[in-house]
Amino acid sequence: MNGKTATPEIKSIKDFMVFIRGELKPKGKILTPFNVISAPVMLLGVILIAYRMVKGLSSITNLSQEFPWGVWIGFDVMTGVAFAGGAYVLTFVVYILRSEKYHSIIRATVLNGFLAYVFYAGALVVDLGRPWHIFNPIIGNKFGLSSVLFLVAWHFLLYMIAEFIEISPALAEWLGWKMIRRILRALTLGAVIFGITLSTLHQSGLGALFMMARGKIHPLWYTQFIPILFFISSIFAGLSLVIFEGTISHRVFSDQLDHEYHTKYNDILVGLAKGCACTMLAYFFLKVLIFMHGQHWPYIHTPWGYWYLVEVIGLVLIPCFLFLRGAIDRNLTVIRVAAVLTMVGIIINRLNYTIIAFKWYVPLPVHYVPHWMEIETTLAIIFAEIWVFRWIINRMPIMRHPPEWAIEQEEQIVR
Amino acid sequence: MDRRRFLKTLGAGILGTAGTTLTASRLKAEGVVGGKEFVGVLVDTTRCIGCRSCEEACAEAHDLPVPDISDESVFEKRRDTSVTQWTVVNRYETKKGEVFVKRQCMHCSQPGCVAACLVKAMKKRKQGPVTWDENCMGCRYCMVSCPFDIPKFEYNSWNPRIQKCNLCWERLKQGEQPACVEACPQEALVFGTRRELVEEAKRRIYQRPEKYVHHIYGEYEVGGTEWLYLSAVPFEQIGFRTDLGTIAYPEYSTGFLYAVPIVLILWPMFLMGVSYITKREEEIGREGETR
Numbered sequence: 001m002n003g004k005t006a007t008p009e010i011k012s013i014k015d016f017m018v019f020i021r022g023e024l025k026p027k028g029k030i031l032t033p034f035n036v037i038s039a040p041v042m043l044l045g046v047i048l049i050a051y052r053m054v055k056g057l058s059s060i061t062n063l064s065q066e067f068p069w070g071v072w073i074g075f076d077v078m079t080g081v082a083f084a085g086g087a088y089v090l091t092f093v094v095y096i097l098r099s100e101k102y103h104s105i106i107r108a109t110v111l112n113g114f115l116a117y118v119f120y121a122g123a124l125v126v127d128l129g130r131p132w133h134i135f136n137p138i139i140g141n142k143f144g145l146s147s148v149l150f151l152v153a154w155h156f157l158l159y160m161i162a163e164f165i166e167i168s169p170a171l172a173e174w175l176g177w178k179m180i181r182r183i184l185r186a187l188t189l190g191a192v193i194f195g196i197t198l199s200t201l202h203q204s205g206l207g208a209l210f211m212m213a214r215g216k217i218h219p220l221w222y223t224q225f226i227p228i229l230f231f232i233s234s235i236f237a238g239l240s241l242v243i244f245e246g247t248i249s250h251r252v253f254s255d256q257l258d259h260e261y262h263t264k265y266n267d268i269l270v271g272l273a274k275g276c277a278c279t280m281l282a283y284f285f286l287k288v289l290i291f292m293h294g295q296h297w298p299y300i301h302t303p304w305g306y307w308y309l310v311e312v313i314g315l316v317l318i319p320c321f322l323f324l325r326g327a328i329d330r331n332l333t334v335i336r337v338a339a340v341l342t343m344v345g346i347i348i349n350r351l352n353y354t355i356i357a358f359k360w361y362v363p364l365p366v367h368y369v370p371h372w373m374e375i376e377t378t379l380a381i382i383f384a385e386i387w388v389f390r391w392i393i394n395r396m397p398i399m400r401h402p403p404e405w406a407i408e409q410e411e412q413i414v415r
Numbered sequence: 416m417d418r419r420r421f422l423k424t425l426g427a428g429i430l431g432t433a434g435t436t437l438t439a440s441r442l443k444a445e446g447v448v449g450g451k452e453f454v455g456v457l458v459d460t461t462r463c464i465g466c467r468s469c470e471e472a473c474a475e476a477h478d479l480p481v482p483d484i485s486d487e488s489v490f491e492k493r494r495d496t497s498v499t500q501w502t503v504v505n506r507y508e509t510k511k512g513e514v515f516v517k518r519q520c521m522h523c524s525q526p527g528c529v530a531a532c533l534v535k536a537m538k539k540r541k542q543g544p545v546t547w548d549e550n551c552m553g554c555r556y557c558m559v560s561c562p563f564d565i566p567k568f569e570y571n572s573w574n575p576r577i578q579k580c581n582l583c584w585e586r587l588k589q590g591e592q593p594a595c596v597e598a599c600p601q602e603a604l605v606f607g608t609r610r611e612l613v614e615e616a617k618r619r620i621y622q623r624p625e626k627y628v629h630h631i632y633g634e635y636e637v638g639g640t641e642w643l644y645l646s647a648v649p650f651e652q653i654g655f656r657t658d659l660g661t662i663a664y665p666e667y668s669t670g671f672l673y674a675v676p677i678v679l680i681l682w683p684m685f686l687m688g689v690s691y692i693t694k695r696e697e698e699i700g701r702e703g704e705t706r
Contacts, residue, residue, distance in 0.1 A: 058570035065567050068555035098693040129553020129575040142535035148668050149556050150533035197682040208671035212527045212560035212664050227671050
């Protein structure tokens with residue numbers, strides 16, 4: 001563990017500026033393969049977004065009157081938020097159920113969730129036609145109380161605040177603010193309870209947005225249970241991302257972790273795999289129930305039916321089985337494969353609602369296919385998120401141990 | 416959990432609830448007649464000759480580019496309304512010959528777009544028109560929620576608006592009829608209160624049952640629309656969706672909206688309860704260790 005940071009002594013604004021300036025400098029090599037690829041993508045993304053702000057949405061998107069929502073909503077918001085679900089699931093396990101086992105990954109997961117909201121949901125600003133009105137539903141320039149989107153907007157905002165509070169002790173430890181850390185830490189349980197409640201509502205709320213798209217979404221996907229399906233799938237979507245992201249960041253940031261941590265980590269992965277398998281099984285049975293209850297047999301022998309089976313069997317049932325096998329055999333490779341399959345399944349599921357099975361009756365040439373520039377900006381946003389994530393991990397005690405004084409404080413709080 | 420923490424958590428829960436409890440009760444009021452009866456237009460497609468005077472009048476009334484109505488080639492293709500054309504007339508070949516059908520916003524009695532809008536930019540006016548306001552965010556949820564795909568968005572503009580038929584809201588306020596109704600030389604369009612129009616439509620069907628299909632499109636579709644249509648042929652043959660059902664679109668999201676306050680109250684209670692139990696166990700466990 002060479003990443004032990006000395007807690008800075010900040011007594012004046014000048015000290016603070018010196019400290020921040022030092023921290024802003026890059027740590028480690030600059031010309032890494034990741035940087036060489038991501039930097040130009042991000043630069044191009046900035047140019048494209050600026051261009052879009054001047055010329056309108058049609059300048060870089062394939063959105064149309066038939067297809068008002070494209071990948072920016074379908075992937076960035078719908079999928080990104082589902083993947084951020086790991087934060088509320090793990091805060092429930094650690095702070096409510098008080099399972100110590102997952103304590104070591106909680107900060108990285110919450111940070112990931114927080115950044116996913118800031119960046120992916122934030123990408124919504126680019127998608128809005130009149131983004132300078134984004135504050136209207138918040139400041140009270142007419143409250144559309146009957147709108148599901150109004151709820152989602154509010155819950156997004158409040159949840160971001162809750163997640164920020166959850167992650168803020170790390171910020172205080174980085175800055176060496178002992179008093180402030182104590183206060184922030186005292187808010188954690190409230191923020192967690194509030195955050196889980198909000199997550200339940202807006203994860204399902206994102207699904208509820210499509211309730212009024214009845215008649216536009218293929219009957220195999222449209223059901224009155226969309227909100228519940230979205231909520232349950234966000235659990236294993238989030239956990240799969242934790243497995244996937246953890247695997248990568250443990251390689252990249254391995255110098256921050258001690259040996260004990262690495263051995264424990266295998267147990268954590270097995271536990272997460274069990275969690276995924278259980279929720280996926282529940283999800284699968286709900287899917288079957290909806291299928292039977294909706295009498296969807298006639299649709300199954302159509303191309304849409306096959307596509308539906310790919311999603312439900314290939315990308316839910318099979319990874320569910322793999323998670324179970326991997327957990328029983330303690331085979332981490334199988335668990336990781338299952339996590340990737342699950343994530344692909346979630347991407348396809350969310351895109352089915354927003355793009356693929358949306359207006360399924362429209363002939364393919366007229367159907368929306370994302371413009372390469374839409375995908376480019378999405379990539380740029382993902383890279384930007386990774387940059388910020390890396391910047392924070394390298395400076396704040398997210399994966400490494402907190403400073404001594406914080407551990408002492410923690411023990412006082414627990415007692 | 417001590418009392419202070421309990422209150423803190425509870426406070427947070429109530430704060431969240433306050434924003435949402437109103438939701439459910441306000442929902443229906445949006446579409447229901449506010450003291451006045453909704454006005455609308457009855458379109459008798461058997462009378463329309465495809466002269467497109469309505470298109471021209473609409474464009475003139477709203478400062479949109481005026482189409483050349485002598486150009487009949489437009490009927491070759493099926494046209495949709497657009498940001499610069501709030502109404503279009505399409506031609507359909509049917510067993511009973513050519514049928515011309517005017518298309519525009521249906522002005523639903525309980526519109527999906529209005530329920531969808533999070534800043535009330537989409538409004539159902541007391542007289543019946545569904546209009547658009549400048550405080551719109553451009554999220555296009557109204558477009559996703561409209562069963563008839565009517566709201567059109569200015570994708571080419573840095574400051575885009577939703578463009579669609581507003582039932583000549585500005586003319587209605589001055590006691591005038593919609594421009595298209597006034598311009599129609601065939602009286603294929605009739606303006607009036609919705610109740611009068613339904614009665615008139617039924618009268619026509621009963622008097623000439625051989626001429627019309629026994630259905631008024633818009634009477635019950637999606638909970639009723641202010642524009643009503645009569646036809647000589649089944650409606651699916653002249654470009655109407657007949658699979659939309661009779662439930663008003665906002666109803667589809669009420670289930671979720673009603674669940675929101677319940678979750679906001681029950682979930683924090685449940686979580687606090689579980690937290691209390693696990694905390695106690697932890698304390699007991701620790702005491703056991705030290706003894």
